[in-house]
Amino acid sequence: MRALVKTEAGPGLKMIEVPEPGCGPDQVKIQVLRAGLCGTDLHLEAWDDWAASTVVAPLTIGHEFYGEVVEVGAEVTGIRPGDRASGEGHIVCGRCRNCRAGRRHVCINTIGLGVNTNGAFADYVVLPAANVWVQPEAIDPELGAIFDPLGNATHTALQWPVVGEDVLITGAGPIGVLAAAIVRHAGAKHVVVTDISDYRLGLARAVGADLCVNVAATRIADAQRDLGLREGFDIGLEMSGAPSAVTEMLANLNHGAKVAMLGLPKDPYPIDWGRVITHMITIKGIYGREMFETWYLMSSMLATSTAFADAVRSVITHRFAAQDWRQAFEVARAGECGKVILDWSVS
Numbered sequence: 001m002r003a004l005v006k007t008e009a010g011p012g013l014k015m016i017e018v019p020e021p022g023c024g025p026d027q028v029k030i031q032v033l034r035a036g037l038c039g040t041d042l043h044l045e046a047w048d049d050w051a052a053s054t055v056v057a058p059l060t061i062g063h064e065f066y067g068e069v070v071e072v073g074a075e076v077t078g079i080r081p082g083d084r085a086s087g088e089g090h091i092v093c094g095r096c097r098n099c100r101a102g103r104r105h106v107c108i109n110t111i112g113l114g115v116n117t118n119g120a121f122a123d124y125v126v127l128p129a130a131n132v133w134v135q136p137e138a139i140d141p142e143l144g145a146i147f148d149p150l151g152n153a154t155h156t157a158l159q160w161p162v163v164g165e166d167v168l169i170t171g172a173g174p175i176g177v178l179a180a181a182i183v184r185h186a187g188a189k190h191v192v193v194t195d196i197s198d199y200r201l202g203l204a205r206a207v208g209a210d211l212c213v214n215v216a217a218t219r220i221a222d223a224q225r226d227l228g229l230r231e232g233f234d235i236g237l238e239m240s241g242a243p244s245a246v247t248e249m250l251a252n253l254n255h256g257a258k259v260a261m262l263g264l265p266k267d268p269y270p271i272d273w274g275r276v277i278t279h280m281i282t283i284k285g286i287y288g289r290e291m292f293e294t295w296y297l298m299s300s301m302l303a304t305s306t307a308f309a310d311a312v313r314s315v316i317t318h319r320f321a322a323q324d325w326r327q328a329f330e331v332a333r334a335g336e337c338g339k340v341i342l343d344w345s346v347s
């Protein structure tokens, strides 16, 4: 089968023929139809410090996918060949304190599909049955392929009740834009999104953000004035990983505000802890999705609101045949895009 592989330690990837993976007794084999390109994949391709310290080559990368179940292990129940499915890319241990308490999303031994174990940029992927999310037959394959980032956005955006709240989202990458769509759907009062790319801010505007602020030219304080906010934002969703965005966010929050942090910074950076303490701000780190409550919420929102599904779909801006993966990576790296999809159903 075809697979996009990090064949050796160092920059680059190769599309090569590899043996099809076998399906263990508690595993499911899925023919990949669509896959989403993620920032993680760009880091793996470029081989930065994080990738070099994390990955053991050879490795098939990719973790956002949708496909058709073609084989299930002898011990698997409730999943059948022919089912359409997406997959949770965090594989948990089932034995640590949090796993045993039912808090699998905070497993201390989590390993990542396409990072620590062979992933989904291939014709077939095998993963534990417990990680498979069976989708309704009618789902748009492209939507099925982005449940992983939509899940990041959902997990972050719904960390606290947003009904009637003023929400500030820093970073208009695909996950930031999806988060804007989610808090809008969930009843936020004002939704403000910041970035330094007008293209990406345009995507946020299209999903219903009230105000999109290019922070290269405008301060968030001006946006507050424009919207008539008197006390600051109630909820902050940090999606950029940029230290300057966090500084600006903290400077524009109400007392008692709550912040969910998803954007991964490149390096450690200082925080104005005096402000956090005296303004009584709650900051929470978010990683991955809640298994499988986040998946349930995503499916419910998509199934009950055409407007929400359309907003989510609008984040997908580019599609490439899997063979044209180099172009897909180029587009994703250049940044003038939302979500980039690889189509594995064409040979």
Ligand SMILES: [Zn+2]
Binding pocket: 092, 093, 094, 095, 096, 097, 098, 099, 100, 106, 107, 108, 109, 110
């Ligand atoms: Zn665990």
